[in-house]
Amino acid sequence: NYRCRSAFKLLEIDDKHKVLHPGLSVIDCGAAPGAWSQVAVQRVNALGTDPNAPVGFVLGVDLLHISPLEGAVFLPNADITDPVTLKKIQELLPTERADVILSDMAPNATGIRELDHQKLINLCLSLLDLSQSILRPRGTILCKFWDGREAHLLQNRLTEHFQDVRTIKPQSSRKESAEIYYLAKLYNHGVKHQKHR
Ligand code: SAM
Helix, strand or coil, X not given: CCCCCHHHHHHHHHHHHCCCCCCCEEEEECCCCCHHHHHHHHHCCCCCCCCCCCCCEEEEECCCCCCCCCCEEEECCCCCCCHHHHHHHHXXXXXXXXXXXXXXXXXXXXXXXXXXXXXXXHHHHHHHHHHHHHEEEEEEEEEXXXXXXXXXXXXXXXXXXXXXXXXXXXXXXCCCCCEEEEXXXXXXXXXXXXXXX
């Protein structure tokens, strides 16, 4: 039983693109109410349910409270854009860096599409700053954004830092919704790749 239907989006993306597997260390940004964390706990074997597979780790972060979940560590009342949050994440991570950063974050929607779009792009951009300190080389980011004029800025920043950046629109996401995901794999720490065309 998942806490929220959003679980099915992550399951679908992961089935197809193989983001999570046993033993990985995952940070779930915007984790409340916790459905993505539930999926992550299963897929990285955070509870050691499969005794023959490596045991992973899941840390969920959100502005809101999150009910406890076996196999996950939560950091509630935490703003991902706040430097204090970065410190706390580093304290809670068992490994120096995470293998995967998931973000299903969404700002409180104003209803003004352009503004909501910009706010979410900015949130995603702050994930890139965070990555510098907590994502391991060759790591992965999966982040949700609402489509709009500034999506290309985020895509450009991602392609500067990741070797493989894809745009994903899950089937289980409502057709009329503007939500899309970027899946960025193979993080190269700060190294900028000059694109040859
Ligand atoms: N993936 C979650 C699940 O499956 O249960 C649902 C996430 S919900 C769509 C978006 C969440 O992003 C909200 O709980 C919101 O509080 C959180 N959020 C928005 N801005 C944030 C920020 N700056 N820092 C941390 N969390 C944030």
